[in-house]
Amino acid sequence: MFKLIKSAFLGALGLAFAATAYADFTFVSWGGAYTMSQQKGYIDTWDDRKNGISVENYNGGLGEVRAQVESGNVIWDVVDILPSDAIAGCDEGLFEELDWSTFPEAPGGVSYVDSIPENGTGSSGPISACAAPQIWWTYVVFFDPSAFPGKKPKRIKDFYDTKKFPGKRGIHTWASANLEMALVADGVKANKVYDVLETPEGIDRAFAKLDTIKDDVVFWSAGAQPLELVKSGEVVMSIAYNGRVGAAKLSEGANFDYIWEGQVLEGDWVAIVKGSPNKDEAIEFLKHATTCEAQAEQAKYITYGPLRTCGLDIIKKNEPWFHTGVNVLEHMPNTKKKVKRSVFANPAFWADNGTEIGERFSAWMGK
Amino acid sequence: MNQSAKSEILTTDGIPLKISLKRAERLNKIRAFALVLPLALFIIITFAFPILSMLLRSVDDKQINTVFPKTFEVYKQWDRKDLPPEELYASMFHEILSAEKLQIGKASTRMNYSKSGWKSLLKKSKRKFKKIKEGPYKEQMIKADKRWGQIEFWKALGEMVDPITFGYYLNAVDLKYDSDKNVIQQPENRRVYNSTWIKTLKVSVLVTLFTLLLGYPVAYLLATLPLKLSNLLMIFVLLPFWTSLLVRTVSWIVILMQKGIFNSILVWGGVIADENRMQLIYNQTGTLIAMTQILLPFMVLPLYSVMKTIPPTYMRAALNLGAKPMHAFYRVYFPQSVPGISAGGLLVFVLAIGYFITPALVGGKDGQLIGHWIAYHLKTSLNWGLCSALGGILLVVMLVLYWVYNKVVGIENIKLG
Numbered sequence: 001m002f003k004l005i006k007s008a009f010l011g012a013l014g015l016a017f018a019a020t021a022y023a024d025f026t027f028v029s030w031g032g033a034y035t036m037s038q039q040k041g042y043i044d045t046w047d048d049r050k051n052g053i054s055v056e057n058y059n060g061g062l063g064e065v066r067a068q069v070e071s072g073n074v075i076w077d078v079v080d081i082l083p084s085d086a087i088a089g090c091d092e093g094l095f096e097e098l099d100w101s102t103f104p105e106a107p108g109g110v111s112y113v114d115s116i117p118e119n120g121t122g123s124s125g126p127i128s129a130c131a132a133p134q135i136w137w138t139y140v141v142f143f144d145p146s147a148f149p150g151k152k153p154k155r156i157k158d159f160y161d162t163k164k165f166p167g168k169r170g171i172h173t174w175a176s177a178n179l180e181m182a183l184v185a186d187g188v189k190a191n192k193v194y195d196v197l198e199t200p201e202g203i204d205r206a207f208a209k210l211d212t213i214k215d216d217v218v219f220w221s222a223g224a225q226p227l228e229l230v231k232s233g234e235v236v237m238s239i240a241y242n243g244r245v246g247a248a249k250l251s252e253g254a255n256f257d258y259i260w261e262g263q264v265l266e267g268d269w270v271a272i273v274k275g276s277p278n279k280d281e282a283i284e285f286l287k288h289a290t291t292c293e294a295q296a297e298q299a300k301y302i303t304y305g306p307l308r309t310c311g312l313d314i315i316k317k318n319e320p321w322f323h324t325g326v327n328v329l330e331h332m333p334n335t336k337k338k339v340k341r342s343v344f345a346n347p348a349f350w351a352d353n354g355t356e357i358g359e360r361f362s363a364w365m366g367k
Numbered sequence: 368m369n370q371s372a373k374s375e376i377l378t379t380d381g382i383p384l385k386i387s388l389k390r391a392e393r394l395n396k397i398r399a400f401a402l403v404l405p406l407a408l409f410i411i412i413t414f415a416f417p418i419l420s421m422l423l424r425s426v427d428d429k430q431i432n433t434v435f436p437k438t439f440e441v442y443k444q445w446d447r448k449d450l451p452p453e454e455l456y457a458s459m460f461h462e463i464l465s466a467e468k469l470q471i472g473k474a475s476t477r478m479n480y481s482k483s484g485w486k487s488l489l490k491k492s493k494r495k496f497k498k499i500k501e502g503p504y505k506e507q508m509i510k511a512d513k514r515w516g517q518i519e520f521w522k523a524l525g526e527m528v529d530p531i532t533f534g535y536y537l538n539a540v541d542l543k544y545d546s547d548k549n550v551i552q553q554p555e556n557r558r559v560y561n562s563t564w565i566k567t568l569k570v571s572v573l574v575t576l577f578t579l580l581l582g583y584p585v586a587y588l589l590a591t592l593p594l595k596l597s598n599l600l601m602i603f604v605l606l607p608f609w610t611s612l613l614v615r616t617v618s619w620i621v622i623l624m625q626k627g628i629f630n631s632i633l634v635w636g637g638v639i640a641d642e643n644r645m646q647l648i649y650n651q652t653g654t655l656i657a658m659t660q661i662l663l664p665f666m667v668l669p670l671y672s673v674m675k676t677i678p679p680t681y682m683r684a685a686l687n688l689g690a691k692p693m694h695a696f697y698r699v700y701f702p703q704s705v706p707g708i709s710a711g712g713l714l715v716f717v718l719a720i721g722y723f724i725t726p727a728l729v730g731g732k733d734g735q736l737i738g739h740w741i742a743y744h745l746k747t748s749l750n751w752g753l754c755s756a757l758g759g760i761l762l763v764v765m766l767v768l769y770w771v772y773n774k775v776v777g778i779e780n781i782k783l784g
Contacts, residue, residue: 061749092749219732234627355750366559366733
């Protein structure tokens with residue numbers, strides 16, 4: 001009886017989540033300029049497609065995927081996911097495992113696995129056996145220089161210094177990246193951040209640093225908000241996704257500056273939902289979408305960096321690369337100089353501690 | 368007896384009328400039932416089953432018992448004072464090695480709820496234990512990862528011994544089990560749910576009150592003004608109702624920001640100083656204002672449809688008989704509009720208590736309601752047990768309020784027109 005109820009419920013949930021009609025091949029991503037860049041970089045350049053591709057948007061998280069897999073009613077084929085979900089989804093059997101030896105090599109005989117640089121797990125190569133590489137993106141601090149007539153903020157510690165740089169700060173409503181950036185501002189080396197966070201004292205230290213700006217914080221929850229906050233003068237500085245800032249600068253000519261220090265560098269990945277009806281085609285799609293050329297092509301339309309190093313090499317050789325005819329590399333988060341000053345987001349740490357720290361962060365917000 | 372049989376009325380076919388009528392009625396009943404059946408099935412499949420399944424999920428704790436059955440048998444004998452005996456280590460070791468990778472993944476997700484760190488510990492152990500050839504295991508395991516030597520991890524298993532748990536419900540009200548299944552409070556910096564529950568109720572009640580205060584006069588005007596004017600007014604009520612929820616929420620951000628329209632007008636008018644601009648958004652105030660405006664039509668429309676049925680002659684009669692306007696309104700008009708207040712109030716309250724998008728966008732530091740946590744655990748943490756428990760409590764809260772409401776107001780007093 002329980003089984004029956006369960007499958008009925010999951011079936012209904014699966015149906016509800018996938019209210020749209022069946023398409024031949026469904027690619028699910030985050031929407032906006034990012035999905036548009038994927039459309040142009042991967043889908044439009046894919047000549048081997050058998051059927052139509054329908055692109056859908058979602059809001060992240062594995063809720064929909066889990067409901068589809070557990071109900072056996074799989075409608076999505078390929079999903080664009082964060083590192084933590086790439087790992088958790090693979091552990092829970094929500095995604096298909098992939099055979100990297102069949103994936104395209106980089107020039108010079110560099111194997112597929114070796115062409116993916118270290119990405120927070122401590123070693124190079126794909127983050128999990130199920131996920132193929134997409135892009136690098138960061139949480140980064142940015143500001144409108146006209147808000148600071150005198151000295152401009154340069155270091156991450158300036159973000160937490162409301163005496164030297166008075167005014168409100170925009171930060172997001174969840175804990176990840178907030179704690180890391182606070183620690184870097186407090187003097188922790190970028191590559192030692194998680195060693196500090198692993199200890200209870202380290203977490204206290206991060207919260208103590210956040211306390212110093214608590215009264216001047218405006219919290220945002222959607223990626224477009226920080227740009228609006230800074231543009232309107234509601235806050236003088238904010239944390240944001242670097243691609244959003246880049247798009248505002250390059251496409252709309254907004255006058256923003258970044259603070260490239262302590263930014264939290266995270267990958268983005270694509271995976272095939274377990275039981276996908278178009279598995280073979282999906283694998284071919286992933287192979288195409290992660291070729292060095294397709295990776296570079298996507299970066300013409302957004303300032304997220306290709307995850308495979310060979311994609312970045314193509315851009316380096318061919319600047320100005322952005323589709324409007326300007327240089328794009330200086331806006332990408334994964335150039336050598338910027339990577340040195342970045343914190344590699346550690347998905348394993350957040351898989352272990354995400355809920356606990358998340359609750360604490362919420363309690364802190366409401367205090 | 369014979370007499371009555373004889374006096375029975377027969378139809379033209381010679382069948383007693385009673386039976387014939389019953390037959391016809393039965394057919395009608397079947398027909399009626401057949402008509403209702405699709406809807407009934409639809410409701411059972413999409414409403415009753417999911418709710419039942421959700422409630423089952425909120426107490427189900429079999430996930431890990433099935434992965435480590437022997438370990439949990441041995442676990443029951445452990446005194447939980449010092450580190451466990453070799454026997455427990457050994458059975459844990461074997462069961463980690465023999466379990467499928469997927470099972471370990473699922474079990475570790477569950478175990479991580481009770482103690483952060485289990486997830487990586489199990490994953491790492493699954494990899495490292497392959498190198499351990501023979502016992503004794505205890506020391507080798509601790510060498511592989513020092514967390515095996517920390518009693519907190521072992522103790523955390525205690526709450527998962529039984530296949531059925533109330534742990535998720537406890538979790539949803541800032542309590543938890545200790546290793547002996549005694550109920551204790553969560554550590555202070557993790558207590559977020561109770562305050563969110565209170566906040567959710569508070570905001571819902573306030574929004575209901577505000578919509579009533581704002582909506583009552585509007586509905587009154589709608590019902591009493593001449594048709595031409597009231598139609599225009601109705602469009603003003605409905606226009607925002609037809610506008611996307613997201614657009615209205617974002618408009619409020621533009622209006623209420625510190626550098627926004629409202630504050631700027633006040634500064635320009637000299638009401639407040641430039642440096643004292645009010646923080647009206649990204650906090651609970653913002654949630655209240657935006658939700659009140661967005662839910663206003665749900666109050667106005669039921670009120671209007673009830674008020675429309677109140678004959679204006681009653682008020683005139685009361686005035687004619689010498690009642691002062693306020694008195695006449697209070698004694699004659701208001702009581703007749705109560706069914707509309709009840710309907711609107713219930714509608715707004717029910718919608719407000721589960722509100723998600725608006726608080727997420729304008730709630731900022733302290734304006735998030737319980738819907739935030741339900742979404743978080745459904746999509747991000749994947750803790751569907753806790754998610755279901757939160758939903759279950761929300762359901763119970765609603766039912767209790769409905770019951771109280773029925774006692775106080777009476778459900779038959781609700782009218783939508």
